[in-house]
Amino acid sequence: MSMSDLNHLMQSTGLWRASSIDSQYLEACPTGFELLDRELPGSGWPASGITELLQKQAGIGELRILTPALAHLSHSQTRWILFVSPPYIPYAPALAQAGIDLGRVLICQPKSAKDYLWVIENALSSQSCSAVIAWPAGILEKQIRRLQVAAKTGNCLGVLFRPDSVSVNASPAELRIRLRTHEHSKDNSAMVAKVIKRFGRWESSDILLHFDDELHRPMPDFSELLLQPYQARDFEAIKHTRTIQPAEHPPTAYEYQ
Amino acid sequence: MSTSKSNEDIWLCLHFPDLPVEVFSRQSKTQQTPVVVTQRQRVAFMNPSARNIGILAGSSMNTALTINQQVVSFERNDQKELEKLEQLAQWAYQFTPCVTIKPPSSLILDVSGCMKLFKGLGNLKASIGSGLEKLGFRVSMGINRTPLSALLFAEAGMPDNLGEAKESLGSVPIHHLRIDDNIKDALHSMGISSCKQLLQLPVDGLNRRYGVFFTDYLSRLTGEKPDPQKFISDRPRFRSDVTFMSDVTNLESLVFPMKRLLGELQAFLTGRQLQVNQFSFKLSHRSHQPKTFTVFLANPDNDQPMFLMLSQLQLEKINDLPEVDNLALAANHFFKAESDSGDLFHGTRFMQKDGKVHRKAEQAKATRLINMMTARLGPQSCFGLSAANDHRPELAWKPMRIATKPSKSMEPEHLEPNVRPLFLLPDPKQLSSANRHPTLSGKLELLQGPERIDFGWWDDNPVARDYYIARHSSGSVYWIFLNLKNDTWYLHGIFS
Incomplete structure (x- = not known):
């Protein structure tokens, strides 16, 4: 098959070619x-x-x-x-x-x-x-x-x-x-x-x-905090206290250090 | 209320001569079983196939069974006939709002107002006729200038009359009149056999002889006296049923009657510009507990093929009903249909920029998917998501019922500033720990944290937790927390 035959085949028959996946x-x-x-x-x-x-x-x-x-x-x-x-x-x-x-x-x-x-x-x-x-x-x-x-x-x-x-x-x-x-x-x-x-x-x-x-996102490593147990607050007591005392503010990370 | 005074009035009467039979078995081309309805042990009404094999009205049931073993008989049921007549009146409402029920088997319609809409009486009669034929009812129509004369014409099978009522009545034999049989006999013995002769008699004399009700009837018949009609109110309530001649044991064969009932529902809705969002089928049998199922739609709709598909999905799930002899469809909740006018410029270069028409079609497809899923899987199995304003991770989202979405986009009010995992465990899973460090069949290495969530101590579900992001030795990244109240580690999310 000559090159011109091949070209003809390509152009007239819509032959599918893998390389033509556009x-x-x-x-x-x-x-x-x-x-x-x-x-x-x-x-x-x-x-x-x-x-x-x-x-x-x-x-x-x-x-x-x-x-x-x-x-x-x-x-x-x-x-x-x-x-x-x-x-x-x-x-x-x-x-x-x-x-x-x-x-x-x-x-x-x-x-x-x-x-x-x-x-x-x-x-x-x-x-x-x-x-x-x-x-x-x-x-x-x-x-x-x-x-x-x-x-x-x-x-x-x-x-x-x-x-x-x-x-x-x-x-x-x-x-x-x-x-x-x-x-x-x-x-x-x-x-x-x-x-x-x-x-x-x-x-x-x-x-x-x-x-x-x-x-x-880089974060400071707080994992040593793990070694100190959390001091649980008495939730029931808080629920029934009308006025929140300053001492009963939620503890912050600062208090644990 | 309306009066029949004007000469412009056109009254159409629909008379259903076979109604007592049709409440049990409607006509169809495939229906070959002879059916008779008995009254006081005698055959009173029959369907065409019973008539064709030679059963006569008035014969006994034994005679009928001698002619054909296959004859199915029902006792006449006045209540059912009236119900069916009411349904037909609701059906006829699609042609005119002025529909009167005339028991035992007729409807009277004031059609003077809808001549223009239906482009003439001929078209109107044709569409009513073909509609009733599809429903399986034999009808005889009468047209005249007054309600009573239209009724008379329908029952007597007289040709349409659009001239003067009085003149048209001339040739009608008096035995068709709705009057006492004694009066008929008396008139016959006077040698009066047609209405023409009757109407020539002086009214005063008739009044004295036969009473005021008789002359009142005559003057309403001829249109000399107004005859106000009580029209049905449009009570949007749909009921229809099909009775089967023999017990149906294969539920799949219910699809065809189901399609027919849904077709009636669609006609009912179209006539009133309504839509439904739920309807129920009742499958009953004389010796079993009836079974009911309801089809729910995400949006109100009026689309018979979709109704049928959803009903079929539900029907497939029924497996504990051995036989069925009656299938009923009911719908009670209706919604006004949204006007469905297309875009005038659709498909042209003047088309609306937002492509409204296109979006409507898209919405219809979305609704269809939701309908299909809820019909097959149950209403609880599909839900949407929304963010909730709560710091507790398990309460920071909630499932949402799907309604008309996805029509509008939903922007959350605020974005959570901290990192959150894409998967959340429905219930936190407790982790084992070694030396206060969490383990999950392998080492968990803490990458980030803690993020303290200490919230809700004022309600019944307080949490006090330190959240960490941890990497498992296998490479997965988890969201874990240390419950500060009992010092235990839990797995709560997966960074998928």
Whole structure:
């Protein structure tokens, strides 16, 4: 086949080429982390599709990497952000701190496993959610495929938190990212993400994500205070005292030193 | 109240000749079971399929069963007929507000005011006729200038008349008149058989002979005397039911009758520009305790397909009802429908900048999702979040009932200045401690703290706690506190 034949084929038949995935044509929601955005097709979380976040344990900042995107979605769209059976209560003051509009947040707690998938699928395809976040325990590949289709229909960002052990299995999700703690960051101001599935490109190398939030504000170390027991006040006595005596002012940290 | 004095009046009477049968079994093309209604042990009314196989009114039940074993019989129920007539009057309210109930089986409608809306009598009759056919009622319509003559025309099946009432009555045989049978006999023996002859007689003589009620009836019939009608008040209350010929054991087959009842509800609501936010179905059987379920909607609505879908979701959950012979639908709480006029400039370059129309559709979708979730999972399973003004972490948030959101954004009044975890444990979990330091199956290293929360000593739930941010040896970051009252460590949140 000569070069001109090839060119002809390219131009006339609309042949699909992997290199032609133009990241600009994929609708995406910026993650808020520049380094991560650079690695993702469309420079952000896929705005319609399933994203899998794989982690060994909870509490490593896995929800925090979503909050900038959720804050963006809650202000740019009037649709819901739905948490389906979160393992604990998403804490309203912390969500507000992250800039998420609480008026858009919805929590749903289905009781049975059947209802659980039903809710996720219907919410994804309903077109009335901008993001659906779920923690499915034992979800099957074919079920994720259905959710992926539903997310496409509903133009919705679907996020599934799954254990790290499933990273070796194939998944129809559009984007899969492994998350782990950063060994050298003592205070969890950083996390390591590794994209293991994305459109048009291979696995990424480790990406270091720095959290620039209040959690890592330097604070004086008061931990030696721990060694002195707290002198409990008699709460009952205070409750029944009309006039508060000066001595009964709440103790301050100063008094303990 | 209205009078029939004016010559412009047009009265339409809807007469339901098969009403006694139709309260038990409405007509439909698929309905083949012969049904008869008995009165004093004799067949009095029957449905078309019973008529077709040759059952006659007045024959005994044994005769009917000899003709066909399948015949289903019901005892006549006047109360049910009146209820059904009231429902039909409420249904007819969508055409005109002036509806009168004439027991036992007729409605009289003043349609003079709605000729323009329906573009003529023909269109009005067609839409009423097709509506009733869908509901499964056989109707005979009569049109005349006075209420009573319209009733007479409907019962006698006479053609429409828009001329003078008196002239039109000429050819009507007198046995159709609503008068005492003795008077009819007396008139017959005088050789009077048509209204024309009757109306030529002097009123004084008739008055003396047959009493004032008879002449009063005649003058109201002809329109010489005003005939005020008592119209139904629009009482927004919806009741309708379907009785099944044979017991229904498969609940899935209730979907079709359910759809029909919801269609009636929708017509009822459309006629009054109303919406509902809840309605209930009652599934009953003569030998079981009836079962009721209520469908709640997040927002008032009038949308039959959605009603049906939500009802089906609830129906699927019922599993302890072996059989059903009656399905009833009721709705009592109504809301004024918001006017649903579209944007005149929608789709043009003059379209409103805020895209109102678009947003309305979006809201409808959001409402639909909430409706579906609450119908399937129960009203408690879905909630929103809001921040509360309290320093105690477990009281600094509260679940919120979802109403018309997500329409407006909610800005918290104040932001918590200190760091808070994204996940909060519903109940703090006690940690073990070694040498006054907390442990959680591994070492916990304190990163930040303490943040003292000493609050609520004036109410029944005082807290005195020092909060720390701690990092577990596995890398997770926790929010823990030292309860100052009992010197114990607790885990309260996860920096997820």
